[in-house]
Amino acid sequence: xxxxxxxxxxxxxxxxxxxxxxxxxxxxxxxxxxxxxxxxxxxxxxxxxxxxxxxxxxxxxxxxxxxxxxxxxxxxxxxxxxxxxxxxxxxxxxxxxxxxxxxxxxxxxxxxxxxxxxxxxxxxxxxxxxxxx
Amino acid sequence: xxxxxxxxxxxxxxxxxxxxxxxxxxxxxxxxxxxxxxxxxxxxxxxxxxxxxxxxxxxxxxxxxxxxxxxxxxxxxxxxxxxxxxxxxxxxxxxxxxxxxxxxxxxxxxxxxxxxxxxxxxxxxxxxxxxxxxxx
Numbered sequence: 001x002x003x004x005x006x007x008x009x010x011x012x013x014x015x016x017x018x019x020x021x022x023x024x025x026x027x028x029x030x031x032x033x034x035x036x037x038x039x040x041x042x043x044x045x046x047x048x049x050x051x052x053x054x055x056x057x058x059x060x061x062x063x064x065x066x067x068x069x070x071x072x073x074x075x076x077x078x079x080x081x082x083x084x085x086x087x088x089x090x091x092x093x094x095x096x097x098x099x100x101x102x103x104x105x106x107x108x109x110x111x112x113x114x115x116x117x118x119x120x121x122x123x124x125x126x127x128x129x130x131x132x133x
Numbered sequence: 134x135x136x137x138x139x140x141x142x143x144x145x146x147x148x149x150x151x152x153x154x155x156x157x158x159x160x161x162x163x164x165x166x167x168x169x170x171x172x173x174x175x176x177x178x179x180x181x182x183x184x185x186x187x188x189x190x191x192x193x194x195x196x197x198x199x200x201x202x203x204x205x206x207x208x209x210x211x212x213x214x215x216x217x218x219x220x221x222x223x224x225x226x227x228x229x230x231x232x233x234x235x236x237x238x239x240x241x242x243x244x245x246x247x248x249x250x251x252x253x254x255x256x257x258x259x260x261x262x263x264x265x266x267x268x269x
Contacts, residue, residue: 034166051251
């Protein structure tokens, strides 16, 4: 009769290894797939688009505009009056990303364009959220 | 002197602190990352002063309902996008200026911009929509 060799008792550490493998995989997935982005200091629902094909990564110095007209550059709330100073050293050829709430009056945005123009910014990228049509 | 060579049991590193740290990192990245699919629409703020006599820009009006008006007529968005695209290619217009009504919000305006940018119309600009007053 062949008696099978006694099984080595699995240590507690060894039984937890598959769990760690999965957790590591999840960790690496979230690190690589997602973007660590500055969230605006107020509630913001960007307008949705379906046709625009360009894609963009959110910059850290994005200009956020809430529905009631509050603005924030990066994560910092600021007065619209001090915006030209804050954008004083903005490079000429770099477009400014704008993330505005969908309920904002379009006139408020065009009003802000005048401020940006005086700060020397000739192109902006209005960020929208892609939804499947 | 006789020293006995006791075979030592190999010590494995305790995994519990490692898992704690990895879990904390995992939760941090899960909460901090965003997967929003951002689509940018390029708009000119209007710095470049157009010299008179050059090809004029096309002005598209957007009302609060999202209807597009071009040359005083309400037009379908995809037709307008296609015709503006070909007009831009033939160099009949220099740019497309979208002029939302005073009460139009950005969601509606972006709907129009989206159709145009999806058709590849550029450059585009956004004008202040004083109701009843047409841009030149």
